[in-house]
Amino acid sequence: xxxxxxxxxxxxxxxxxxxxxxxxxxxxxxxxxxxxxxxxxxxxxxxxxxxxxxxxxxxxxxxxxxxxxxxxxxxxxxxxxxxxxxxxxxxxxxxxxxxxxxxxxxxxxxxxxxxxxxxxxxxxxxxxxxxxxxxxxxxxxxxxxxxxxxxxxxxxxxxxxxxxxxx
Amino acid sequence: xxxxxxxxxxxxxxxxxxxxxxxxxxxxxxxxxxxxxxxxxxxxxxxxxxxxxxxxxxxxxxxxxxxxxxxxxxxxxxxxxxxxxxxxxxxxxxxxxxxxxxxxxxxxxxxxxxxxxxxxxxxxxxxxxxxxxxxxxxxxxxxxxxxxxxxxxxxxxxxxxxxxxxxxxxxxxxxxxxxxxxxxxxxxxxxxxxxxxxxxxxxxxxxxxxxxxxxxxxxxxxxxxxxxxxxxxxxx
Numbered sequence: 233x234x235x236x237x238x239x240x241x242x243x244x245x246x247x248x249x250x251x252x253x254x255x256x257x258x259x260x261x262x263x264x265x266x267x268x269x270x271x272x273x274x275x276x277x278x279x280x281x282x283x284x285x286x287x288x289x290x291x292x293x294x295x296x297x298x299x300x301x302x303x304x305x306x307x308x309x310x311x312x313x314x315x316x317x318x319x320x321x322x323x324x325x326x327x328x329x330x331x332x333x334x335x336x337x338x339x340x341x342x343x344x345x346x347x348x349x350x351x352x353x354x355x356x357x358x359x360x361x362x363x364x365x366x367x368x369x370x371x372x373x374x375x376x377x378x379x380x381x382x383x384x385x386x387x388x389x390x391x392x393x394x395x396x397x398x399x
Numbered sequence: 400x401x402x403x404x405x406x407x408x409x410x411x412x413x414x415x416x417x418x419x420x421x422x423x424x425x426x427x428x429x430x431x432x433x434x435x436x437x438x439x440x441x442x443x444x445x446x447x448x449x450x451x452x453x454x455x456x457x458x459x460x461x462x463x464x465x466x467x468x469x470x471x472x473x474x475x476x477x478x479x480x481x482x483x484x485x486x487x488x489x490x491x492x493x494x495x496x497x498x499x500x501x502x503x504x505x506x507x508x509x510x511x512x513x514x515x516x517x518x519x520x521x522x523x524x525x526x527x528x529x530x531x532x533x534x535x536x537x538x539x540x541x542x543x544x545x546x547x548x549x550x551x552x553x554x555x556x557x558x559x560x561x562x563x564x565x566x567x568x569x570x571x572x573x574x575x576x577x578x579x580x581x582x583x584x585x586x587x588x589x590x591x592x593x594x595x596x597x598x599x600x601x602x603x604x605x606x607x608x609x610x611x612x613x614x615x616x617x618x619x620x621x622x623x624x625x626x627x628x629x630x631x632x633x634x635x
Contacts, residue, residue, distance in 0.1 A: 240478065240546040241595040244471045252466040266466055266473075273474045277546060278481065335453040339464035342454065350459070356418040357448065358456035363413045364420065381412030385447050398446060 243273055247291070249336035250329065251298050258302050268305065272298045295324040334397055341391040349384030352377055403430060407437055415444045471595060472576060478546050479593035519543060523604070523617035531558040532615045539617035543598035550577050550604050552590040552617075559586070560608040567594035568603040570620065577604075 248269050255265035275297050276283070283293055342350060355366035356377070363381075367374040392398045407430040413419050414427050431438050458464050520540045527533045537554035550567060557563070565578040578592025594601075604617040 239595065239597065240474060241471065244474065244595075248466060248470055252470075253464050256464060262463060262466075266470055269466060269470060270473045270477070274477050274481075277474075277478060331453075334450070336464060338450050339454050339458060339462075342451075342459050343462045343465045353416075353451070354456060354459060356413065357416045357451050358459065361418065362420060363418050363423075366418070375409075378413045379409045381416060381418070382409045383412075385412045385415070385444055389443065389447060392450065397450065 240273065240277055243276065247294055248273065249340060250291075250332040251294060253332045253336045253339070254295065254298055254324070255302055259305055264305050268298055268301045271301050275301075289326075291329045292324070292326070295329060299324060337392060337395045337397050341388050341395065341397075344391055345384055345387055348380050349387060352380035353384050353388075356381055404434060404437070407431075407434070408440065411437065411441055411444060415441065416448055469576070475547060475593045475595050478544075479549050479591075521598070521619060523619050525554065526616045526618055528605075528613045528615050529558060534558075535615060539604045539619075541598050541601055541604070541619055547593060547595040548598040548601055549591060549593045552588060552592075552604075552606070554589075554606075555587045557583075557586045557588055558614060560614065562609045563588070563590075563614070564607045564609060564611070565590060565592040566605045566607060567592070567596050567601060568605060569596045569600045570602045571600070579609075 251269045251272055252265055255268035256262065259265050259268070272294060276294055283290065342353070345353070351370060352366060355361045355369055356363065361369065363374050363377045366377045370377065389398060407427050410419060410423065410427050414424065419427065431441060454464060520542050523539050523541070525532075525535055525537050525539075527535060534556045535554055535558065536556060537552065540551045540553075542549045542551070548567065550565060552565065560582060562579060562581050564576060565580075567575050567577045569575075573596065575594040575596055577594040578590060580588060580590050598619075602618075602620040604619065606614045606616075608614060
């Protein structure tokens with residue numbers, strides 16, 4: 233059993249992140265998303281004998297399990313039972329899986345930055361502030377904002393290169 | 400390296416994110432047209448804004464897209480629970496009252512057909528680390544599964560702590576928390592934990608207090624641990 237899946241740890245290390253992004257973006261609930269990931273990995277492992285490598289990549293199989301679990305969560309949440317077919321956004325293409333992996337890698341890399349680096353990037357990239365505005369907001373000189381942006385982005389680039397996102 | 404070069408270099412992050420005012424942007428662009436090093440650095444930074452836009456500010460600020468560290472622990476625990484349900488008959492070494500009967504039964508099974516259905520166990524004796532752990536007696540058993548290892552402890556006269564944490568440590572130094580339990584009035588503990596570390600890679604099992612101070616260890620590396628033997632069976 234489960235020979236073609238590798239170890240549970242490998243399965244977790246490779247796919248827990250993208251599966252989590254997938255579930256969180258649909259459920260907007262961290263705990264529910266974590267449950268989906270755990271249930272997916274447990275089910276995959278228990279039913280490893282059903283996985284057939286010739287029928288498709290393991291990612292597609294895992295995301296199919298996860299998708300069904302997300303739908304279960306959504307049904308439990310909704311007041312009246314949902315009988316309509318799945319909305320098209322619930323099907324997962326290979327392209328989306330790649331994107332989910334990349335999204336998780338970016339989120340993980342950002343979480344690994346120091347607080348000052350992340351704050352500077354949040355202010356200037358996500359909130360669209362200029363260096364001068366960010367300096368006032370963070371109460372540091374403009375030169376410090378610039379240097380935090382530069383070294384923050386470099387640290388981010390290094391982490392993403394290590395993960396294989398950036399060549 | 401001119402002062403201008405260094406100043407522009409540090410402004411490249413702000414430049415690539417579009418956060419410079421127009422005057423400074425022009426100054427950076429003037430330098431970029433003359434300096435290959437800075438132009439090359441800019442090229443290396445240029446994919447970042449697009450990648451950053453994959454996640455929202457709220458997601459970044461709340462670290463909402465990063466799952467908890469102990470997600471794998473939950474998976475392992477549940478896989479271990481499944482095995483327990485499926486294989487109760489060979490899995491249990493339980494309360495002292497039934498231990499004697501069980502030992503006789505298990506020993507009998509081993510004598511007749513060793514390892515046929517029993518997941519193979521390796522045993523290691525307690526190795527006290529904390530000064531007050533020298534009176535502790537007992538052993539740890541490591542049972543191999545496809546997904547990792549379950550660890551079972553049977554201990555008496557544990558030094559008093561608020562709580563205990565069971566750790567599995569791999570040959571490469573990786574540590575995984577395999578279980579926790581609280582203090583008992585008797586000082587005895589029978590505990591079962593699980594880890595994704597493969598039994599062949601399990602170097603050591605440790606018990607710490609909640610703050611991570613090591614109380615005792617169990618050495619599973621090399622030949623120090625025993626395959627199930629009469630001694631080990633008798634100690635049950």
